[in-house]
Amino acid sequence: MEADQPSRERIAAAVRQYEVEQFYYDEAALLDAHRYEEWLALFTDDARYFMPIRRTRMQRELDREFTQPGEMAYFDDDKTLLGGRVAKLQTGRSWAEDPPSRTRHLITNVRVLGDDGSELQVESNFHVYRTRLRSEEDSWIGSRRDVLRRVEGSFRIADRKIFIEQTVLLSRNLSNFF
Amino acid sequence: MEADQPSRERIAAAVRQYEVEQFYYDEAALLDAHRYEEWLALFTDDARYFMPIRRTRMQRELDREFTQPGEMAYFDDDKTLLGGRVAKLQTGRSWAEDPPSRTRHLITNVRVLGDDGSELQVESNFHVYRTRLRSEEDSWIGSRRDVLRRVEGSFRIADRKIFIEQTVLLSRNLSNFF
Amino acid sequence: MEADQPSRERIAAAVRQYEVEQFYYDEAALLDAHRYEEWLALFTDDARYFMPIRRTRMQRELDREFTQPGEMAYFDDDKTLLGGRVAKLQTGRSWAEDPPSRTRHLITNVRVLGDDGSELQVESNFHVYRTRLRSEEDSWIGSRRDVLRRVEGSFRIADRKIFIEQTVLLSRNLSNFF
Amino acid sequence: MSVPPIDDLVSLERGEVDRRIYSDPAIFEREMEQIFGRAWLFLCHESQIPAAGDFFAAVMGRDNVLVVRQKDGGVRAMLNTCAHRGNAVCRADEGNAKGFLCTYHGWSYGIDGRLLGVPGHKSFYAGEVDKNRLGLTPVAQLASYKGFVFATHDPKAPPLEEYLGATGRLGLDLIAARGDMVVVPGIQKFVVDCNWKIAVDNLFDWYHPQVSHASAFRSGALGPPPERAGGYDEIDMAGVNMESGAGIDLSVGLISASKFDQVVVIGEYGHGIGGPTVSSSGSIEVDSSWRATAQAREALGPVGVGVAGHPSIFPTTWVTTVPVQLSLRIPRDPTHTEIWWFTFVDRRSPPEVQRFMVTMANRVFGPAGLLEQDDGENWSQATAQSHGIASRRVKHLVNMGVGRGRIVKEHGLARIEGLTSEHGQRWTYHAWAQWMKGTSWDALRAATTPGDLL
């Protein structure tokens, strides 16, 4: 990176980074505020939401660390199912979320890995912290690989893959979103 | 967000974001270095510093989750009291902070929600990690809503509201700042 | 920070910040993907990699909190030794890392403290999360002070000092990088 | 801490359980010895380890066990601990190995557990290491029933088939008889902060879904309510209101709103099956045609073929037929339990059917499952309320239908017909108490042989 005046390209890249990060921060704010329907609207109709199962493997076999689509997973949703989850939270009978969990999504290390003008490949890291009731605590840490589609001057999530670090999940459920 | 060259407005927004984030990172560095007087100087004279008490409530009553100014709180300070806290830390008799706590403020998800030219509404998430003595650990996670005022080409904190996720604080005290 | 149009200098600073952050995020991604040789290539040949020992001290003696080069440390490596560590991980006999640890480097609070055109002084905070086997967890939190050298339109790490918050390390080893 | 008299802890007659069994550390230690140290425990399914050297890391109580496919096609299981100084010889969850190396001093074992290599055997040990004696310790007994691999630490335990008895075998047949069943890659694993028995107690709890899972049913995410065969009959919900004062409207389909015929099968050693009958459960199973096959009718028998409920193999194995899954509740400590989910498909069924089965499994159970995500908090809170000096004096009730369960014995099975009940839970706790007494296998069998009434 040169010390002198940045080129138009570098400025454009920096601005795009800013806009992608803001998109993620806004998304996180919607989740932490339990504004699930607005969150759902950030996904394209053809979106996939996938969190594979991770397994402790020897180095030799690390290529088989994660399960693949079609195998078992923690989340393997299309938008309809994602909508079902949101609907569930709004039935007034979603007991495990009433009182609601208190979550905080800390989003870091956002990287735009590709951009063909219409779609971006973006990776980010997360620390999702949850407390419930008097003093229950969960921390889920991992990374996401998204496809962001440019739609009406903003972004939509066309694909999200969530890679969590734990193999045995150290929490009682996954009643929140990532 | 268009893929082509960013407009002046978008560039200005990205630069403002950069400057706000740097302000927060510099602030965090002052706290983690125990440079409390310089930190105090970042607040306007009319600043409020407020951390309400949070209560586990049913979804129906979530509007009453946090206490309001005038009710009980963990912090409800004006600058004078904040200054008193700093003075306390510098009496050489603030035993709970000697040996000093080791803190690390991880600031993420900075969002400028409003800007009228003179004041900005800014939200951010934090993970404040503390270790003390041989192996005590605390992690406080939550969000802040600030009013930043433009003063002499930089910012001053005119108002800070700290929303912590825990209802029962899992730490022995709050002898540090957020 | 003025509300009106940002000057060339401020734009340049924002772009530099973006490029430094991207460098760190890319570095973190290499580590979390176990791509150690590529990571090693990010260091200059004259690089030092140093993690001092931290001690709980009274406020009066805080200047002696960290050990100095020449004293004992957790890491005090030149590039050759760093290369040795990478080589060790690739012998296929590095048992404590096979199955490999799952790490996630959350990098925050990046601050460029100096830039003489050829070298930058940069500070950053980190939360390195590690899980191993079925349900082991480690979290290392602290800060780094780097010297980044401009090389062929990118950066190289010419010096890294890692300041970890814990005095008694609450983990079984430090078989990963920071 | 000592264990209270066992007979004070469970009353079969009143259907009452003492809550101390959910948090007392001394009782937990006794469970590790008397139950997890003796019972046949499910390890994995043979389809998970098809090739020689394929292994799966299983848990028996607090023992870590490696299940390994052998060169001769057989399966062996051994403690994952080195004969030298106890280090684990394998630290992966699953994979394929040509052998196991202890990374401490290099003792090296075959996939059969035999000690093959000892560094410096000649030079340091003067060749005196008894390699035949010092392999990886095999489990006391291992057996496979139609691909389901079980093991026990007790050499005196009866053979697996006898241990399972007609009830346990039927439980497994309800999976096996569907076709050429294989486990889908990916075992879900998570930890719930509850006592393991609270989670087991839930196995054939057909009383809770209507309420616990009301949000899932209403969300529509499980698809349209299943059609039901025969007349439809609302559950009486008089006086049942939410904390807001409003009632819970359950009228969104079968499980969530109606009562229907159920059958509970109970067996020796504490096994059981509980839930709807095929005829009453209508289209819950989506497609029951597999039951009509000769293979199925023969394997399940006249009673079994009509069973659509949840089999439980004592102590911690749960079978569900919709979706086709097997779940383990693995005790970690008195108040933490690991839940594992194994999912099955019929290798011979069309790809889209297999995909459908996987999709259904993904959305129903597991930590993010639309149903199961609401279970944990109930179990956790039930466990939490067993600590208080006053709260633990309140009995844990499993008395629904107590003394009204007439036991019919036919085709080697003991069954009770009726509506939703707690017969199954009661039977499980009764068996638990007998196990905890540490009596002989014969005495245990006798004490857990169904009578005429429950």
Place this chain on the structure above:
Amino acid sequence: MSVPPIDDLVSLERGEVDRRIYSDPAIFEREMEQIFGRAWLFLCHESQIPAAGDFFAAVMGRDNVLVVRQKDGGVRAMLNTCAHRGNAVCRADEGNAKGFLCTYHGWSYGIDGRLLGVPGHKSFYAGEVDKNRLGLTPVAQLASYKGFVFATHDPKAPPLEEYLGATGRLGLDLIAARGDMVVVPGIQKFVVDCNWKIAVDNLFDWYHPQVSHASAFRSGALGPPPERAGGYDEIDMAGVNMESGAGIDLSVGLISASKFDQVVVIGEYGHGIGGPTVSSSGSIEVDSSWRATAQAREALGPVGVGVAGHPSIFPTTWVTTVPVQLSLRIPRDPTHTEIWWFTFVDRRSPPEVQRFMVTMANRVFGPAGLLEQDDGENWSQATAQSHGIASRRVKHLVNMGVGRGRIVKEHGLARIEGLTSEHGQRWTYHAWAQWMKGTSWDALRAATTPGDLL
């Protein structure tokens, strides 16, 4: 683990306590039975739950209790555990409810705890659920003294007023008599890694503020030092130096530097009050005019009206009159204690006065309180040093003024006049030992009735 002979643990004569009581798990279990299973414990103040259905989640030992305002204006408290399988029926800290629904199987309770709804009562239970017997378990006894709600698990416990006695009642009157007192929204809750008795021991510790809180006093953040009535007398600090070698200059006002008249009141069952007198404490109380009212003088009596110290209601309730707060120390385990703060204002006082009281409370106590933020580490370290085999042999001393406390009995109160002392702590530990013996209430009362000397 067994409990050592109780009389070896506390010596009233020498003012010495065995440190094992701060970390021994067996002693903690005994405390849960003998103290928290029998004593009247503070739950909340009636002003927190003004309207029918208002509830507050309280803790009694390890039992979770719901305190609920009834339709008839009364207050009830019941165990927060379902009569069916023990799930909590309410998981919020506070709020308003029309009833309580157990989210496991839907058993539904009224705000009075009565079991109202049982899904399938007719169809599944054949209407045999004894709804009258199976409500939420009420506490054994509940009573309210001037708005302060207490409960006990022991049906044989004496009535609250008798339990409190003159001393305990005075402690509460020191709040109640100020006017129409209500709790300000927001109960501060935090966890200190100390044994609960170390925190209780601190209740009427007027020896520590001068040093523990030196930084707060010097910071000026508590405002100018209070004026004091009468002559001013420095504490002798000969030889007291900081680790830097410098002395601690305490000359910044009343509490931090001077000795003054104090009075300690002790009562049956272990209650006590300790601290300055109104006359000696000068303007600490800011405004003592309320004491002059007829209401106050009548309620407090000739002795009480002059008391400005800290009342303690055995075992874990602390009252402070400046600011007007009530604090609980809730044991979580031997080395962790939850601290709760309730803050009171006089509803009839002007808004600015109420605001002032709230502001003062916010800055003085609680985890971020200028005073309290320095307490936790002392308590935590004192607890930590009770583990070591040699350290735990060192006695915990509460012998200041031992044997010099002449007890004056007037107006139903037993008091000791003098300067700062550890009479109050000594009395508390003495009572603790009597409680731990598990004797009858009469014997307990007799053993905790003040004599002539302390």
Place this chain on the structure above:
Amino acid sequence: MSVPPIDDLVSLERGEVDRRIYSDPAIFEREMEQIFGRAWLFLCHESQIPAAGDFFAAVMGRDNVLVVRQKDGGVRAMLNTCAHRGNAVCRADEGNAKGFLCTYHGWSYGIDGRLLGVPGHKSFYAGEVDKNRLGLTPVAQLASYKGFVFATHDPKAPPLEEYLGATGRLGLDLIAARGDMVVVPGIQKFVVDCNWKIAVDNLFDWYHPQVSHASAFRSGALGPPPERAGGYDEIDMAGVNMESGAGIDLSVGLISASKFDQVVVIGEYGHGIGGPTVSSSGSIEVDSSWRATAQAREALGPVGVGVAGHPSIFPTTWVTTVPVQLSLRIPRDPTHTEIWWFTFVDRRSPPEVQRFMVTMANRVFGPAGLLEQDDGENWSQATAQSHGIASRRVKHLVNMGVGRGRIVKEHGLARIEGLTSEHGQRWTYHAWAQWMKGTSWDALRAATTPGDLL
């Protein structure tokens, strides 16, 4: 929980240890009393606290101890707990102090532990505090051997030199005799989730490096393999394969590939030394010239001068001569152990040599050490496999060379010559069992006096 009969836990004859000793809480409590409550334990080196008021915070079992340099040049150690209510009087790891102030009530102590100041001694205590009796509790005995400071809680323990005996003294002399040895600033501290004995067991384990540390040796990061004196002889690795099926090629130098002469020295109370001889270990030590000095030859004696292995001072002190370091294994609980590393240089050696010694220490041991980073997981897993009901029945083996160790007694040392063995570990466990019996010091000494064979 009670402790099993000690003699069932360790078999010296068979070299077998019962794994319960690695996780049983009752055994751990007994260890705190019988071993850590009685043995001489290493606190620090005098060079760490050169000036008056210099202090170092050490740990003895679960007791926190302050080691302080006195004005008269002497060293004292006292429990870090206030005589009043037990608060720690110093919370730093190290530093310099003019005295110690308890921050709770201000009791103030000299660096000698004497109670100097008591706030309000006259006014509140009527001058009755017995300052001479109420200082910081000194350790029962403290002594320094050539700068190595040890202490014991047992007043009846034999003097340090006698406790160390020839074996223990030799262990320390192997550092002291190198020159004017000082500790380099920076004590590495970290926690391994293993039982402390598993870590101690590893002290003189010369059987594991070749395999455990194969990656470090192959990485080249430790520099070229040391040259060796005399003939080179590969270890036989027949049948030793990695889990991939490939063998472990060890041919990268001395420790990692060859067998060589070793000598094991064993002594009273359980001390021992094990590892290569100077002649066999070739250039491992880099520079052995120091051994040729008169000082060294006199201090080490004819046997000691040839010892290049690892001394162990019972129970938890490990000395390594390459690099020159001393390590402690501090038990936290049955399954967690704190590891501390002290590093030494000869103050008289040239700066570049001192730098080299520090560099070597930094890269070899400690949590990031190229060798040690691979140790923890083996210890952790060995501990983890001691919980299971079946796994804990498998013996922990330390039988290499059992019954073949002919003990030669010369120059006051008992030694066994041969190749790599487990004599040292066996001796340690044997001594552990004798300590745990709680017999008299004479009986203990007798029971841990080497015989003719091991």
